[in-house]
Amino acid sequence: MTQPLLRAPTTLQPRPKANPTSSSASLDTQTPLRTPQQSRQPSEGRHPVSRRSSPKDNASDRATTAFIRRVLCPPHAGGGSDIRPIEELLPPLTSSNNVDLQLYAIIAMLVKECLYSWYGKITADQMFVEEVLRIVAHCTRGLEGRIRKLDLESLILDEIPELVENHIIAYRVSHSSVPVSGTFGPRTAYHELNPHPALSPVPDSSRDTSTTEQSRQEADYRQLMAQGALAVMLPTEDLDNTCLRTLVADVIAETILGRSIGGRVSEGWFIWAVMIKAMEAVKAQVDPRATGEEIEVDTRSRLEKFGLLSERGEDTRPSVDGRRSAFSEVFWRFLQYGYLTILTVQFVVIGLLTATSEPRRSTWSARVTADSPVAKPIEAPATVLRPLLDSRIFSMLSTLLDLSYRMPWLSGSLALLQQHLVASPLVVLRVGAVDGLLDQYLHHLLINHILNASYIPTLLSTVRKNLFPRNALPPPAPEPPTPDQQAELKRQCAESLSALLPDFLARAAGLSREGLVKEVETELDVWSDAYLNKHLAYQILDLLVVRVLPELGEKGVKELMEARGIDV
Secondary structure (H helix, E strand, O other): OOOOOOOOOOOOOOOOOOOOOOOOOOOOOOOOOOOOOOOOOOOOOOOOOOOOOOHHHHHHHHHHHHHHHHHHOOOOOOOOOOOOOHHHHOOOOOOOHHHHHHHHHHHHHHHHHHHHHHHHHHOOOOHHHHHHHHHHHHHHHHHHHHHHOOOHHHHHHHHHHHHHHHHHHHHHHHHHOOOOOOOOOHHHHHHHHOOOHHHOOOOOOOOHHHHHHHHHHHHHHHHHHHHHHHHHHOOHHHHOOHHHHHHHHHHHHHHHHHHHOOOHHHOHHHHHHHHHHHHHHHHHHHOOOOOOOOOOOOOOOHHHHOOOOOOOOOOOOOOHHHHOOHHHHHHHHHHHHHHHHHHHHHHHHHHHHHHHHOOOHHHHHHHHHHOOOOOOOOOOOOOOOOOHHHOHHHHHHHHHHOHHHHOHHHHHHHHHHHHHHHHOOOHHHOOOOOOOHHHHHHHHHHHHHOOOOOHHHHHHHHHHHHHOHHHOOOOOOOOOOOHHHHHHHHHHHHHHHHHOOOHHHHHHOOOOHHHHHHHHHHHHHHHOOHHHHHHHHHHHHHHHHHHHOHHHHOOOHHHHHHHOOOOO
16 A cells, blocks of 8 residues: 655744753744744754764765655655755754754654554644654653753762662572572562562463563553653643553553563573674774784795695795794783783873863762753752762672672772772872862763763664664564573673683683683673563663653652643
């Protein structure tokens, strides 16, 4: 069936990029139209990402723009199309054009697969799609304003690592304890130690209805989460539209959350495969493309290559390995480690000098909160900054590596060093305290190399291409790997992780290279159970939602709806 031509959006064009709005603001549907000359340039008033774009990136951006224009900006009924930039045809989603491009690509894919598949068969009218786009733009601008007020340092270095550490501890305790009865297995023990309401009751093979009840409970939880977010973010007039609210909630709860957290993302083999790809990307950045040992130079003439001339000197010439002495190997190894040491010292010294010239961390945090374009929906009490060196992420890494059991001397030494750097009796040695030299250096690395806004478009593009290949919903998931294939995948992941560690660390731990791989493989069992991984995934989701939408931490969905004047 040929899809009918859809009318081009009229009420969406052209609108200048706006600042994020609060959750109680309403949308202005009577925005007057402007001519292209009156509209500002696409980069005006925005925060474009300053990065060099390769021809491959430009081609990918052009294809993405064409896909967005084809789905969200269809041609007129007469066949004409608007050649203006996407930024002038669609409402702004964020304050960055590059981020908007990737977000609109995801929205266009969802509209094409989840909306046009049935809406295009009913009518060719575009007003409903325009209304959905306006609502999404309103919500994303509000989310951007709320995210700007988040303490991302505390979220990334303290709160999320704490959840991961609790997951690791609960897994080890549940799998090391002796069950008290036949029905009290590791899953039940883990759920008692690290519970989550969406994952009750624990699936039990002896009860046929337990798995169905748990799946229904999980689906209800996702619906409740989506309805609560919409109750905070949607304008009042759109929140009162039950049909629209239900449609958007179903897309969020089932298409997005259900296919990600409720699907293969929580599977252990999927996590191991992601780790393997991440390690390959790291190796591609660290290792050279070719080393001296990998390049083999063929010095034979063309007659010798084709067997037309005998290779008389072949047996008398010494091989490369024979000419290489122990002294040359030590010499080149010394040069290699010396070069790496110089690069490391240079990186640290330049980072320290740059960090001392930037504003203090406490001043920077206060300025980011004060410069937020939206007022806080709920005024939270002022929090005291915590030294970055005292963050929970270091405790999580120690628990993940099990240092207190494997190398207690190293764990104790690092804890003592951390205590002296953070709270030394001598003020001069307290470089790890808040606004100290080391604290400023870590803050500088975090802001410029991890929380850099220029990484967001690339991250969104990578997520979109992996979750929605070829701008479409992924095909039905293939059969999960067999137990033997999963074991092989875990083995490859352990080898990839252990290959990043130098040999002297394995020798310091008293392990051979093969022993190190086995130890890493044992630690990877923490992510082997999808049901247990869902506990961590939903806990992280709860944390992010409560931090971005603090209203949900104080009121339920019914109370929020009634506060907006909506009858439930």
